[in-house]
Amino acid sequence: MSKMRSVQNDLFRLKNIVFIGFMGVGKTTVGKLVAKKLMRDFIDIDQHIEAKEGMSISKIFETHGEKYFRDLEKQTISDIILNQSLKVISLGGGSFLQKEIRELCLEHCIVLSIDLDWESWLERFEKLKKTRPILMNKSLDEIKELYNERLPIYNICNSNIDVKNSSPESIADYIVESLKYSWELYDSDRIE
Numbered sequence: 001m002s003k004m005r006s007v008q009n010d011l012f013r014l015k016n017i018v019f020i021g022f023m024g025v026g027k028t029t030v031g032k033l034v035a036k037k038l039m040r041d042f043i044d045i046d047q048h049i050e051a052k053e054g055m056s057i058s059k060i061f062e063t064h065g066e067k068y069f070r071d072l073e074k075q076t077i078s079d080i081i082l083n084q085s086l087k088v089i090s091l092g093g094g095s096f097l098q099k100e101i102r103e104l105c106l107e108h109c110i111v112l113s114i115d116l117d118w119e120s121w122l123e124r125f126e127k128l129k130k131t132r133p134i135l136m137n138k139s140l141d142e143i144k145e146l147y148n149e150r151l152p153i154y155n156i157c158n159s160n161i162d163v164k165n166s167s168p169e170s171i172a173d174y175i176v177e178s179l180k181y182s183w184e185l186y187d188s189d190r191i192e
């Protein structure tokens, strides 16, 4: 009995891994670590846009408005996903709300949602509020409403990762182990 790796399996292994989730849950922090552990290149969409535009996300919102940023986000993500493979990509927290981005990611990538409960998220709020324009000028009640509104969208994914009380390193280890397991499972299904 020999183990044959099919073309389909090779394609599965080439897929980009995409992290989604609410602002500040750790997509950038964990994505970078996962990329390193899998020896893949890492792309953070917010950082990519900042470099391309030569200004911070806050400044882009301030100068051009949110619509301009959302269009840029859609264009950037589509271009990367349709033209690159084997990457680990962390999306901006609001991008998955756009239907086109969601459909593209779900069709072409492995989509992992990083989930952090509201109480744990609140502990990070002070650190986040200066650099996330969406959090500025909003009361905590309004932010909680936004958090709850977005939850069902982040649940449209291939897998949810609950990160409460875990260090970035241990979250990344867990994700890498789970991915390797699913790749092996896929292999063993194909024993001929």
Ligand SMILES: Nc1ncnc2c1ncn2[C@@H]1O[C@H](COP(=O)(O)OP(=O)(O)OP(=O)(O)O)[C@@H](O)[C@H]1O
Residues within 6 Å of the ligand: 021, 022, 023, 024, 025, 026, 027, 028, 029, 030, 046, 090, 091, 092, 093, 094, 124, 127, 132, 163, 166, 167, 168, 171
């Ligand atoms: N597992 C963790 N435990 C404690 N702090 C964390 C953890 N993961 C990330 N952080 C901290 O939380 C903050 C936000 O993390 P990060 O920038 O990775 O979030 P993000 O999901 O990429 O946010 P955004 O959607 O705004 O890009 C950072 O200060 C980071 O150091």
Ligand SMILES: O=C(O)C1=C[C@@H](O)[C@@H](O)[C@H](O)C1
Residues within 6 Å of the ligand: 022, 023, 046, 057, 091, 092, 093, 094, 095, 131, 132, 133, 134
């Ligand atoms: O959740 C959001 O809407 C955002 C999250 C950040 O990653 C940035 O993309 C930007 O601040 C908007």
Ligand SMILES: [Mg+2]
Residues within 6 Å of the ligand: 027, 028, 029, 044, 046, 090, 091, 092
């Ligand atoms: Mg980020």
